[in-house]
Amino acid sequence: MSTRDSPAQTGDLPPIGRPANSALLEAGISSLAQVAGFSRGELxxxxxxxxKAVRLLEAALESQGLRFAD
Known part of the structure; x- marks a missing residue:
């Protein structure tokens, strides 16, 4: 999937940019709950x-009472 074909934002994920969003979608990640199953390093x-995408994801996780797996 090219980044042009990827939506700018998916599910409850924050707007992290098309390349990062595309990478998450290709990994089957479309929600903050799924992001919480990964470490910063894995992302x-x-x-x-x-x-920058990881910082935005971390802030979104914290606002939902979640955190990275590490």
Whole structure:
């Protein structure tokens, strides 16, 4: 899937950018609850997911009382 074909935002995920969103979708991740099952390192290892996306995801997780698996 090209990033052009990927939506800018999916489910309850924050707007983290098309490349990061596409990487999460390709990994089968479409919700914050699913993101919480991964560590920061696992997310950063995904092509398209960078430090800024991880910071945005962390803030969204915290607002829902969730956190990364690490």
């Amino acid at each position: 950063l290892a995904m092509h398209g997911v960078g430090p």
